[in-house]
Amino acid sequence: MTAIPEEIEKVATTIVDAAFKVHSTVGPGLLESAYETCLIYELKKRGLSVESQVALPIKYDGKIISNSYRIDLLVDNCLIIEIKAVDEIIPVYISQVLTYLKFSDQRLGLIINFNTRLFKDGVKRVIRK
Numbered sequence: 001m002t003a004i005p006e007e008i009e010k011v012a013t014t015i016v017d018a019a020f021k022v023h024s025t026v027g028p029g030l031l032e033s034a035y036e037t038c039l040i041y042e043l044k045k046r047g048l049s050v051e052s053q054v055a056l057p058i059k060y061d062g063k064i065i066s067n068s069y070r071i072d073l074l075v076d077n078c079l080i081i082e083i084k085a086v087d088e089i090i091p092v093y094i095s096q097v098l099t100y101l102k103f104s105d106q107r108l109g110l111i112i113n114f115n116t117r118l119f120k121d122g123v124k125r126v127i128r129k
Contacts (some may be wrong), residue, residue, distance in 0.1 A: 004108050004127065008078050011048065012108060016123060018042035019112050023119040032085045035114045036072060039083065049076050056103050071100050074087060080109040089113050089124050101128035 004012075022038045036052060043050045056069040073081040082097050089111055097109040106128070113122035 008108055010091065011076050011079050012105050012110065012125070014046055015043065015050060015081065015110060015112075018046055019114075019123070020119050021102060023114055023116075024088070028052065028115045028117065030085060030114070032072075032083050032114075035085060035112075039081070039112075040073065043073075047077060048119050050074070051077075056100060056122065068104065074104075078106065078108070080104065080106055080107065082111045084111060084113040084115055084122075085115040087115065089122070094126055097126040098128060099113070121128065 019039055019042075019078035021042055022035060026034070040050050040052055051074045052072065053069045053095060054074045056071055057064050057066045058068040059065075066089050071080050072083045075081060080097060082093065082100070084093065093111050097111055101107065101109050108128075109126040111126060113121040113124075113125040
């Protein structure tokens with residue numbers, strides 16, 4: 001598969017910068033919903049299009065099953081963000097985002113865990129090949 005397009009990489013950079021600002025401002029210890037609200041505000045302030053809690057249907061046994069999954073954030077219709085406020089990012093979260101990428105036909109997702117002392121320890125890129 002080809003590299004992630006430059007336009008999507010720019011969106012990812014803007015997202016990470018915005019999430020860093022949120023983390024620096026409010027710190028760890030809040031609920032995911034609080035981080036989601038703050039991040040949406042920051043992303044929109046930076047001119048990005050943001051949809052939250054996006055229903056993602058799946059195809060099962062030849063049928064479309066609605067509302068099977070909910071993507072935390074879909075940014076500029078090209079990048080998925082999964083927001084966490086947990087002790088650590090575990091493999092099942094990566095599998096979750098890979099599933100979202102597959103069913104939405106996107107290539108890049110970010111898991112952002114705000115419950116870390118150092119922001120850089122809470123960001124994980126997930127790429128569907």
